[in-house]
Amino acid sequence: xxxxxxxxxxxxxxxxxxxxxxxxxxxxxxxxxxxxxxxxxxxxxxxxxxxxxxxxxxxxxxxxxxxxxxxxxxxxxxxxxxxxxxxxxxxxxxxxxxxxxxxxxxxxxxxxxxxxxxxxxxxxxxxxxxxxxxxxxxx
Amino acid sequence: xxxxxxxxxxxxxxxxxxxxxxxxxxxxxxxxxxxxxxxxxxxxxxxxxxxxxxxxxxxxxxxxxxxxxxxxxxxxxxxxxxxxxxxxxxxxxxxxxxxxxxxxxxxxxxxxxxxxxxxxxxxxxxxxxxxxxxxxxxxxxxxxxxxxxxxxxxxxxxxxxxxxxxxxxxxxxxxxxxxxxxxxxxxxxxxxxxxxxxxxxxxxxxxxxxxxxxxxxxxxxxxxxxxxxxxxxxxxxxxxxxxxxxxxxxxxxxxxxxxxxxxxxxxxxxxxxxxxxxxxxxxxxxxxxxxxxxxxxxxxxxxxxxxxxxxxxxxxxxxxxxxxxxxxxxxxxxxxxxxxxxxxxxxxxxxxxxxxxxxxxxxxxxxxxxxxxxxxxxxxxxxxxxxxxxxxxxxxxxx
Numbered sequence: 001x002x003x004x005x006x007x008x009x010x011x012x013x014x015x016x017x018x019x020x021x022x023x024x025x026x027x028x029x030x031x032x033x034x035x036x037x038x039x040x041x042x043x044x045x046x047x048x049x050x051x052x053x054x055x056x057x058x059x060x061x062x063x064x065x066x067x068x069x070x071x072x073x074x075x076x077x078x079x080x081x082x083x084x085x086x087x088x089x090x091x092x093x094x095x096x097x098x099x100x101x102x103x104x105x106x107x108x109x110x111x112x113x114x115x116x117x118x119x120x121x122x123x124x125x126x127x128x129x130x131x132x133x134x135x136x137x138x139x
Numbered sequence: 140x141x142x143x144x145x146x147x148x149x150x151x152x153x154x155x156x157x158x159x160x161x162x163x164x165x166x167x168x169x170x171x172x173x174x175x176x177x178x179x180x181x182x183x184x185x186x187x188x189x190x191x192x193x194x195x196x197x198x199x200x201x202x203x204x205x206x207x208x209x210x211x212x213x214x215x216x217x218x219x220x221x222x223x224x225x226x227x228x229x230x231x232x233x234x235x236x237x238x239x240x241x242x243x244x245x246x247x248x249x250x251x252x253x254x255x256x257x258x259x260x261x262x263x264x265x266x267x268x269x270x271x272x273x274x275x276x277x278x279x280x281x282x283x284x285x286x287x288x289x290x291x292x293x294x295x296x297x298x299x300x301x302x303x304x305x306x307x308x309x310x311x312x313x314x315x316x317x318x319x320x321x322x323x324x325x326x327x328x329x330x331x332x333x334x335x336x337x338x339x340x341x342x343x344x345x346x347x348x349x350x351x352x353x354x355x356x357x358x359x360x361x362x363x364x365x366x367x368x369x370x371x372x373x374x375x376x377x378x379x380x381x382x383x384x385x386x387x388x389x390x391x392x393x394x395x396x397x398x399x400x401x402x403x404x405x406x407x408x409x410x411x412x413x414x415x416x417x418x419x420x421x422x423x424x425x426x427x428x429x430x431x432x433x434x435x436x437x438x439x440x441x442x443x444x445x446x447x448x449x450x451x452x453x454x455x456x457x458x459x460x461x462x463x464x465x466x467x468x469x470x471x472x473x474x475x476x477x478x479x480x481x482x483x484x485x486x487x488x489x490x491x492x493x494x495x496x497x498x499x500x501x502x503x504x505x506x507x508x509x510x511x512x513x514x515x516x517x518x519x520x521x522x523x524x525x526x527x528x529x530x531x532x533x534x535x536x537x538x
Contacts, residue, residue, distance in 0.1 A: 041302055041342065050304050050340075051246040051297040063494040077343060077398050079432045081491035088537045089270035092174060092207060093263040094219050094240060094250060095295070 024124035025070055027136040029056055030112045031119075038136045044076050046119065048086070049096030056119040058099040059111055067105055071121045074138050173206040176268045177534040178275075184527035188518040189505055190278055191227060192529055201275065201533075202226040205235070205266055215243050223266055231317075235266070235288060250293045257308060257336060258351055260393050260406055262287065269535040272402070272489055274501035277424035277441035278516045279483050283389075283410050285318045289332055302341060309335040314353070326358035334389070343398050349391040355417065357383040362416055365472060369454075369465070377469055380450050385413030402428045402437075416476060420445045426485075433492070439485040445515070446478040481507035481517055499533040 027043050029036065036054060038046070045051070047058045061068040063080055072080055090096040102108045108120045112132055124137060178201035185194035192200055205223040212218065221236035238252030255263035259280070264270045265287060291312015298305055311333040317324030334351030366381035393406040407423040424441035450473075454466035487501035507517055507525045 042299075045299065045304050045340075049245075051299060053299065055245075073399065079399060079430050080494065081433055081435065081489075081497070082397065082402075082430070084491070084494050084537075085270050085272075085497075088174065088267055089261075089264045091172060092205070092221065092267045092270070092537075093255065094236070094238070 023070055024137065024139045025067065025074060025121055026124045026126070026134045027075075027119065027121050028109075028112055028128060028132050029119040029135045030116050030132055031056065031135075032116070034133045036133065036135050040075055040136065040138065043136050047071075047076065047099060047121075049090060049098070055117055057115075057117055059108060059118055059120045060099040060101050061105070061108065061121070062101050062103065065104070067121060067123055075121070168211045170209045170211075171206065172209075173204070173538050174267050174269060175204045175534075175536045175538075176266070177202050178268075178531060179533070180529055180531040182527055182529050184523065186520050186523040187505075187527050188520055189503075189527060189529050190275065190516050191229070193520070199226040199228075201268075203266055207236075216241055246298055247296050248294070250295075251291075253288060253290045254293055254310075254312075256287055256289050256334075256351070257293070257310065258334070258349065258389050259283075259391050259408065260347060260395070260404075267537070268499075268533065269495070269497055269537045272404075272428055272435055272437050272487075273426070273439060273485060274487055274489075274499040274531050274533045275485075275503065275529075277426070277439055277483060277485070279441040279443035279481055280406060280408065280422045280424045282516050283408055283420050283422050283443070286314050286316070286327060286329065288316075289314045289329075291332070304340040306338045306340075307335070308337070309333070318357075328356040329353040329387075330356075336391070343396055345393075345395045347391070347393045347395075349389070351389040351391075353387055355384060355387050355414075357416070359383045359416060362472070365468065369469065372465070374454055374465075374469075376450060376453055380415035381472070383414050383416045385417065387412050387417060400430055402426075402430070402435075404428075415447065415450070415473075418445045418447050418476070418479075433490060435489040435491075437485070437487050437489075439487075440482070441485075442480075442482040444478075444480050447473075447476045449473055449476070477510060479508070479511050479515060479517075481505060481511070495537045497535045499531075499535065501531045501533075503529045503531070505529065 027038065042052055046056060047060065072078060072083060076083065087098040102111055105122055105126065108122060109126065112118050112120050113129055177198065179196060179198050180192040180200060181196045182189055182192045182194055190200060203223055203225045205221060207219065207221040210218045217240045219236060219238055219240065220234065222233060223235045224232045234253065236254055238250045238254050240248055240250050242248040257263050261271055261276055261281065265276065265281065289312040291310060293310040295306065295308045313332055314327065314329040316327065318327045332353035334349060336347060336349030338345060338347040362381045362383055366378040370378035388411045389408060391406065391408045396403040405425045410420040412418055420443060422443040424439060426437055426439035428435050428437035452466060452470055454462060454469055456463055456466050484504045485501055487499060490498045492498055505517060505527045511517055511519055
């Protein structure tokens with residue numbers, strides 16, 4: 001009886017665990033220094049146009065993209081509308097420019113591969129080429 | 140409906156002139172962007188006017204169109220111009236920004252040219268309604284700065300220290316243009332204009348402090364002429380008080396918090412005017428909001444206390460008819476500079492319909508002294524009891 005109960009629990013847990021894996025994010029950089037590890041605050045600053053000790057150029061996904069929504073929620077900690085209003089203020093006061101937007105995750109991966117110093121966010125589990133480094137991960 | 144044509148005409152001229160330029164350039168080097176506001180307002184009181192709104196529905200007070208062109212000369216040097224067409228006839232349409240930026244790295248940049256003054260958090264983005272949650276910025280606070288642009292140099296440096304992100308900014312320049320008054324423009328020169336501000340960001344918190352000052356020369360002909368008359372008969376102190384020229388200083392401090400669900404925005408400022416006709420102003424606002432994407436609701440309270448340092452009358456009454464007339468004139472003139480206290484309480488909602496379009500609705504209750512100067516946002520049209528509500532609907536667009 002316990003075996004059946006265990007299987008039943010696994011059946012319920014299975015999809016939950018899969019969903020969690022799908023929601024995990026990796027922050028990936030094309031940098032010659034593979035030892036770089038960033039904190040969540042550093043990643044947030046970088047994608048909000050802030051200065052960082054490392055010379056990295058952020059790229060982003062479009063506003064409707066699911067991975068971007070996860071990134072906003074888990075790393076930046078702001079709603080999409082607040083992020084858009086922040087960038088409007090930055091752009092029209094000449095302070096900062098929003099990260100370059102790239103259509104989808106596959107194109108982000110291609111861009112990162114070919115642009116040294118670039119950094120972007122991707123779903124965890126996406127196969128990465130050797131030249132890219134995971135600098136931060138969040139589940 | 141003429142207020143629709145002015146920004147449209149401005150936009151047409153800008154786009155036409157830039158189009159010729161754009162043809163010769165690569166797409167990457169030249170970029171266009173813009174912002175627009177369509178704001179409707181109605182004041183529930185026929186005895187007052189607030190922010191230009193009266194007891195009739197109006198679209199012509201805050202609606203505007205702004206266009207920006209950025210041209211990248213090289214990796215480090217760019218040129219930016221921004222033109223704004225206002226529907227409000229009291230606000231001058233035309234060039235708001237025109238500057239060259241030198242940005243050798245992400246941390247440091249210098250801008251040279253015509254720019255917006257960074258007195259307060261939103262001083263340099265007053266016209267970009269999409270950038271802030273309110274439909275109308277808290278007027279009791281943001282009307283403190285009488286001029287909003289300057290020509291000169293602005294430098295900015297940002298750097299991380301442990302878990303903090305620190306931003307330092309300084310500027311230096313001058314202002315030479317009219318400042319708005321309900322009675323018309325006042326010719327103003329501000330020299331030795333400089334300021335610096337620093338902001339510190341830690342997690343979801345941000346604090347900012349700034350100091351700004353400038354030597355102002357206001358063209359207030361009647362005050363100057365009367366002052367000269369007083370000086371000739373030896374009433375130096377009274378004449379000095381009426382001299383509108385002098386130092387103006389601004390102090391500002393703000394604390395902001397925001398996360399996925401809530402935000403807090405607060406700002407406090409003090410303006411000190413050295414000369415008699417320039418008042419001292421204490422002002423602040425506190426706003427709290429709740430996000431339930433794509434909506435944001437907010438509550439806001441702002442207050443301003445504007446006061447003049449009225450001197451004692453040194454001109455004696457009852458000595459001669461001539462002195463009586465002079466003393467009477469002096470009292471009448473100085474009494475014209477009325478202290479002015481007002482508060483604004485807002486409730487509003489913002490709906491981010493698209494990633495670049497937001498719709499807003501807001502009600503602002505204005506609570507003022509029964510006796511107001513009428514020199515600022517709030518005007519008594521006769522028998523105003525000091526209380527009114529402004530209802531507004533707005534569309535904010537960036538492109």
